[in-house]
Amino acid sequence: MIETQxxxxxxxxxxxxxxxxxxxxxxxxxxxxxxxxxxxxxAKAGKRVALFDRKLSPGGGMWGGxxxxxxxxxxxxxMDIIREFGISYEPFADDLFTVDSIESxxxxxxxxxxAGATLFNCYSxxxxxxxxxxxxxxxxxxxxxxxEGLHVDPLNxxxxxxxxxxxxxxxxxxxxxxxNGIRLATPTGxxxxxxxxxxxxxxxxxxxxxxxxxxxxxxxxxASSAVSGTxxxxxxxxxxxxxxxxxxxxxxxxxK
Ligand code: 48F
Numbered sequence: 001m002i003e004t005q006x007x008x009x010x011x012x013x014x015x016x017x018x019x020x021x022x023x024x025x026x027x028x029x030x031x032x033x034x035x036x037x038x039x040x041x042x043a044k045a046g047k048r049v050a051l052f053d054r055k056l057s058p059g060g061g062m063w064g065g066x067x068x069x070x071x072x073x074x075x076x077x078x079m080d081i082i083r084e085f086g087i088s089y090e091p092f093a094d095d096l097f098t099v100d101s102i103e104s105x106x107x108x109x110x111x112x113x114x115a116g117a118t119l120f121n122c123y124s125x126x127x128x129x130x131x132x133x134x135x136x137x138x139x140x141x142x143x144x145x146x147x148e149g150l151h152v153d154p155l156n157x158x159x160x161x162x163x164x165x166x167x168x169x170x171x172x173x174x175x176x177x178x179x180n181g182i183r184l185a186t187p188t189g190x191x192x193x194x195x196x197x198x199x200x201x202x203x204x205x206x207x208x209x210x211x212x213x214x215x216x217x218x219x220x221x222x223a224s225s226a227v228s229g230t231x232x233x234x235x236x237x238x239x240x241x242x243x244x245x246x247x248x249x250x251x252x253x254x255x256k
Pocket of ligand 1 (some may be wrong): 019029030031032033035052053054055058059060061062096123124125126163165166167168172221222223233234235236238240
């Protein structure tokens with residue numbers, strides 16, 4: 001009996017959770033730092049938000065710090081967000097602070113879920129839903145299905161807004177531009193591809209470029225740099241956190 005009860009507990013609560021998230025205010029693709037921060041602020045504002053990440057462990061590039069040295073540098077402009085998430089920090093130099101990458105990534109994840117966001121791991125978003133010239137949801141499949149190249153159809157999730165938080169590859173923006181032959185609200189009208197490293201300009205531009213690039217589609221984090229063709233900034237994460245908060249604030253405003 002206990003054996004089947006355990007299985008039933010997993011199956012029933014999982015599919016209940018999935019069903020509840022088939023129609024959302026916001027679908028976030030990618031659980032890097034920017035996407036997770038966006039999920040937190042949207043959920044805190046009472047929005048129905050789910051985040052889909054293709055990996056077993058969402059968190060993106062934050063777990064590994066830089067070159068797997070598991071410390072992360074944050075500049076002072078983003079420290080309010082670090083404090084909001086209850087992450088321990090130490091001052092370092094010139095308005096820079098350091099945090100432990102494991103503590104900070106797990107805190108972002110914990111607070112996003114605790115605020116009411118639903119996180120789906122092992123989900124790859126392979127396409128978007130288009131309705132009336134607007135991005136209106138995501139098309140999801142199991143990551144192992146795509147990795148194995150199995151001929152298995154995906155499922156659909158409707159959302160009023162979709163956030164591309166897929167990092168350097170900006171996969172969702174590419175799909176939208178390529179498959180629908182449309183112009184994005186970016187300098188090239190397409191995905192420009194990020195430029196080489198420039199810390200100061202990169203950090204400024206990642207936040208500035210956080211915006212709606214097509215009706216219904218927003219970008220945040222490195223996806224914002226990639227679509228706009230602005231420089232990468234290397235191992236400093238404040239811009240990712242501020243970009244996540246900015247995209248949440250923009251969408252909260254739209255949902256009023
Ligand atoms: O790259 P990533 O960490 O996103 P980010 O928020 O942060 C970038 C920083 O980590 C770092 C940096 C700061 O100096 O440059 O690189 O922009 O995480 C992106 C997440 O998206 C997932 C992927 O598994 C990763 O966790 N992802 C990417 N494509 C898909 C996806 C997809 N098609 N479907 C689902 N998840």
